[in-house]
Amino acid sequence: MEKKGIDVSYHQGTINWELVKPNIDFAILRCGYGKDIVNQDDKEFVKNANECTRLGIPFGVYLYSYAKNTSDAASEANHVLRLIKNYKLEYPVFYDVEDRIQEPLTNEQLTNICTTFCNILEENNYYVGIYANLFWLTTKLNSAELDKYDKWLAEWRSEPSYTKPYGMWQYTSNGTINGINTRVDMNVAYKDYPKIIRDNNLNNLESELLEITYTVVKGDSLWKIGNMYGVKWIDIAKLNNIKIPYIIKPGQVLRIPVNNTIQDFKIGDKVEFVNDWNIYTSNSSNTPIKAKYNGGTITKIYPDSLNQLQLNNNRGYVRKSDVKKI
Numbered sequence: 001m002e003k004k005g006i007d008v009s010y011h012q013g014t015i016n017w018e019l020v021k022p023n024i025d026f027a028i029l030r031c032g033y034g035k036d037i038v039n040q041d042d043k044e045f046v047k048n049a050n051e052c053t054r055l056g057i058p059f060g061v062y063l064y065s066y067a068k069n070t071s072d073a074a075s076e077a078n079h080v081l082r083l084i085k086n087y088k089l090e091y092p093v094f095y096d097v098e099d100r101i102q103e104p105l106t107n108e109q110l111t112n113i114c115t116t117f118c119n120i121l122e123e124n125n126y127y128v129g130i131y132a133n134l135f136w137l138t139t140k141l142n143s144a145e146l147d148k149y150d151k152w153l154a155e156w157r158s159e160p161s162y163t164k165p166y167g168m169w170q171y172t173s174n175g176t177i178n179g180i181n182t183r184v185d186m187n188v189a190y191k192d193y194p195k196i197i198r199d200n201n202l203n204n205l206e207s208e209l210l211e212i213t214y215t216v217v218k219g220d221s222l223w224k225i226g227n228m229y230g231v232k233w234i235d236i237a238k239l240n241n242i243k244i245p246y247i248i249k250p251g252q253v254l255r256i257p258v259n260n261t262i263q264d265f266k267i268g269d270k271v272e273f274v275n276d277w278n279i280y281t282s283n284s285s286n287t288p289i290k291a292k293y294n295g296g297t298i299t300k301i302y303p304d305s306l307n308q309l310q311l312n313n314n315r316g317y318v319r320k321s322d323v324k325k326i
Helices: 017-023 045-055 070-084 107-123 134-139 193-199 223-227 233-239
Strands: 002-006 028-032 057-066 093-096 126-133 150-154 168-175 182-187 211-215 253-259 271-273 278-283 290-291 295-301 303-310 315-319 323-325
Touching: 017 045, 028 045, 028 070, 045 057, 045 253, 070 093, 070 107, 093 107, 126 134, 134 150, 150 193, 168 253, 223 253
Parallel strands: 002 028, 028 057, 057 093, 093 126, 126 150, 150 168
Antiparallel strands: 002 182, 168 182, 211 253, 271 295, 271 323, 278 290, 278 315, 295 303, 303 315
């Protein structure tokens, strides 16, 4: 489902976020520009970030780049890290690369600048992407090496024309929002960034976890117990400081983290598949078949999987994490 958002900087002045909140789903805040120098922090960033946090407005950030080499890019990455370390970002960190000072650089130099910045953010467990206008994305930032990073497209027209994948589209710089006294950039997000980021424990966010206790019975393995509760068996081992070879005995009590957002399936539920996935047919060889189906009806439930009645009437097993209820 598309989400509507804005991006702002100190150019928007003092924002009344309480008036803004009912009109948007998210905000992208400029945290600064250029290298890691305090006087190049965005003057309104802390106030904007604190207000979004207080009011529960999901937000991400961007930094406007002046980098002319990879050393500059590394300093710009550290600039962002310094400013966002105490915030929980439900949207990505974007690298805004489009300044006139960078126009003389070769495509290879620009690619190296972007990869330097993005790699540092990813090494620090942040979801990172690149922002630029259509011209820059198609003529300067068009290396296949940058395809692995999410894109935020700036193309001010009624329909975007960029042909490569992108997760956000800035469609105008001339928007109006109650609570902001200037023009403001308007955006559409096509991805469920809060879910992606939270599910992958990025941006200082973690999945909401409950903790349950489980008493081991004869025949249990960590793999079996972990899949029963939707967690990796190795996580159980780490949580309980179980040493290799991970021997567990009947009667042993394990404390297990359980994702509070795990879907509670029941027989008869209609589901659809969220990704390409491996369906294991009910034949004796249990052969994985790479496929994409529209969905089906749950006919049986196992601890770590569902017995799925497909639309083509073939039965098969599928992981719970590969489907969602409809």
